[in-house]
C-alpha cells in the first residue's frame with residue numbers, strides 16, 4: 001500500500017502541472033492495479049491527501065464504515081483538491097460522512113420497491129416493456145449517495161452465473177420485455193468473458209430489442225475501458241450505456257478518453273446524474289457538466305432527485321433546487337444538453353418527470369404558454385371546440401343579460417385566452433432578444 005500511496009500522491013500533485021509523466025505509469029493506468037489498491041480506510045485517505053482528521057472525525061468515519069463500507073479507487077481519490085478537501089465534491093461522493101448513520105423519519109430500506117417488484121432474484125419488472133437486471137453487486141467505488149447502499153458491498157449477494165441464468169430465463173419467457181437494462185452494482189465489473197456470454201445470451205433472445213448498461217466505470221475507473229472490453233461491447237449489436245457523472249471535475253482527460261473509445265466503438269452514451277447537496281446543487285455547475293458531457297458525445301438523460309434510501313438525508317435537496325436547475329438549462333443551452341429531471345416515486349411508481357410550469361393556462365380553444373424568457377404566448381387549437389365569445393351577449397346562446405357587456409375587459413392571461421382581443425403575447429420589458437432585433441435593423 002505504501003507504494004500505492006506514493007503513486008497516488010504523485011499523481012495528484014502532478015495534476016496541477018502536467019501529468020503526462022504519471023499517466024505514463026503502467027501501474028496507474030492498469031484497472032486491476034487500481035482495484036487491488038482500492039482505498040478502504042480513513043488512514044490511507046489521510047496519507048494520500050496529506051490531511052489529518054480529528055480524533056472525532058476518525059471515530060465517526062470508522063463507525064460509518066462498519067455499516068456502509070467504503071471503497072474508492074486511487075484514481076478517483078486523486079481528483080480531490082487537497083487544499084479544499086472538506087468541501088470537495090469528489091470526496092463527498094466517496095468518503096463516509098457521519099450523517100449516513102442518521103435514519104430520518106421518511107427513510108426506507110427499499111424506497112423504490114426493487115425487491116418487491118422482483119419476480120425472480122435480480123430482476124425488477126416495473127414497466128410494461130423493460131426490466132432492470134442486477135448482474136453484479138460490486139462497484140469500483142461505493143458512492144456514498146448510492147440508492148442501493150443496503151446491497152452494494154455485500155459480498156454474499158454477488159450473483160452467480162446460476163442466478164443470472166434465472167434472470168435470463170425470466171426474460172426469455174416474457175416476450176413483452178423488449179428492453180433490458182443491466183445494472184448492479186456495476187455490470188462492467190464483470191470479467192470480459194462473463195459480460196461477453198451475458199450479452200450474447202441476451203442478443204439471442206428475439207424479443208430483446210434494446211440492451212443497455214448502467215455503469216459508473218467511466219467516472220471512477222476509466223482505465224477499465226480496455227481494448228478487450230471494447231471488443232466485447234462492439235460484438236453484440238447496438239449497446240446503450242448510461243454512465244453517472246455528477247460534477248464537471250469528474251470529466252478528466254482519462255474519463256473523456258474512455259468515453260471517446262466507447263463512442264467510437266458504437267456504444268450510444270447517456271448520463272444520469274443525481275442531484276446532491278454540496279456536490280452539484282447549483283445551476284452553473286450543472287450547466288457546465290451537461291455542456292462538457294455533450295462535447296464528449298454523451299447525451300444527458302436523467303437528473304434524479306435523491307431517493308429516500310437510508311442515510312441519504314444529508315444529500316437531499318429541496319425539489320425546488322432541481323426545478324431551478326431545469327429553469328436555468330431549458331432555452332439557455334442546447335436542447336439535447338438538457339436532461340429530464342425525475343423523482344423516482346417511493347413505492348415503486350417509477351420515474352416521474354418534474355419541471356417548471358410552461359403551460360400557464362388554457363381554454364377550450366387556446367393554450368397559454370410561457371418561454372424561458374418569461375414571454376407569455378398563445379397557441380390556438382386547430383378547431384374551435386368550445387364557445388367562442390365576441391362579447392355580443394345579447395345574441396349569445398348562453399343568455400347572459402348584462403347591462404354593459406363591454407365592461408368586461410380582459411387583462412393579463414385572461415386577455416390572451418379571450419377571443420375578442422388580438423394580442424397573443426405578454427412580453428417583459430427590455431428583453432435581450434428584442435433588443436438584438438432592434439440593433440440588427
Ligand SMILES: *Cc1c(COP(=O)(O)O)cnc(C)c1O
Nearest residue numbers: 124125126127130131132181351
Ligand atoms: C429506471 C428504470 C427503468 C428504465 O426506465 P427508463 O425511463 O426507460 O430509462 C426500468 N426499470 C426500472 C425498475 C427502473 O428503475
Ligand code: SF4
Nearest residue numbers: 139142143146185216
Ligand atoms: S456505481 Fe452506482 S450502484 Fe455502484 S455504488 Fe455508485 S451509485 Fe451505487
